[in-house]
Amino acid sequence: MKTQGKVASIPYTLERRRTSRLISVRVLADGTVKVNAPYRVSLAAIERVIVSHQETLRQAIVDQKMHLHTYQNGDVFLFGGEQYTLELRQGTKQGIVLDGDSLVVTYCGEKVQPLVVQRMIKELYRKTVKARLEPLVTLWAGRLGVAKPPFSVRDSRSRWGSCSAKGRLNFSLRCQILDETQLSYLVLHEMAHLVHFNHSKDFHALLALHMSSYKQVQASIFALQKQSQLYL
Ligand SMILES: [Zn+2]
Structure with missing residues (x-):
């Protein structure tokens, strides 16, 4: 059940879930505030949580909105x-x-x-990153000694890439914002999951073996997270 509310001039969407055990407050990429809470918690208790974090929330909302695209000249x-x-x-x-x-x-x-411009940019991203990923998947398959896996490029907002239990790779079209080193790291990361299907010590050792600077590269990708949002 979803409801809208506003407290301390912060508008929010509240979703009550049977599976929620705690109150969680998040600022989404479009700058809106999303609250998840169990049914048994009162609205007053939920709003007290929002009020007690109002400074942090306001800053996060401003940060997110700054990175929103307008799809107008100069964007x-x-x-x-x-x-x-x-x-x-x-x-x-x-x-x-x-x-x-x-x-x-x-x-x-x-x-x-703006929506038409957004669609055109997404298509360009998708096409270009697919062509860039192809040789990288081949390269890392060779270096890691695994069979070249199938991969697809999707319109994913939440993840840069993923590797399924069946060994299929998915990449977000937003990966096109990455430079060559960052994209190569991302492919290495997902393909290392074909060897270790977890984020264990062995998994990280494998990354370090093949890319000694992987931690810095990963940090630089995280820093881009906000700019990777491609919606209004
Ligand atoms: Zn991973």
Whole structure:
């Protein structure tokens, strides 16, 4: 059951769950506040938790919103580790292309909806990252001595990549923001799960063996988390 509320001028969505054991308060990537709580906890108790964390929550909301894309002229996108400025141009044929340090979207008609621009950027990300992942999956299969696994690129917001129990890899189209070292680490990480299906000591030792700087690379990917959100 979901309800809306507001306390200390912080709007929130409350979801009561039978499976929740604790009150959890999260700021989502779009800057909204989501609260999960068990049925037995009173609304007053939940709001007391929000009020007691109001400073941290307000800062987190501001942080998240700063990184939201507008899909208007001047919006900045990362592409292969480089920054590109969005430029919307009126033309006769719809298209998207990198030109210098601009990401040029050509549209037909009077104006273009942000959602259309978003869809075009996502498609470019998907296509480009798929082509970049292909040789990396081959490379790491060779180095790790495993059979080359099948992989797909999906519109995932919550994870950069994953490896299924059946050995299938999934990558988010948002991986296209990563530079070559970061993307290579990500592929190594997911493929190391074909050897160790966990995050055990052995798993980390395997990462260190193949990429001695993996901890720094991983930290640099975490730092990009907020900019990786591709929605309005
Ligand atoms: Zn993992």
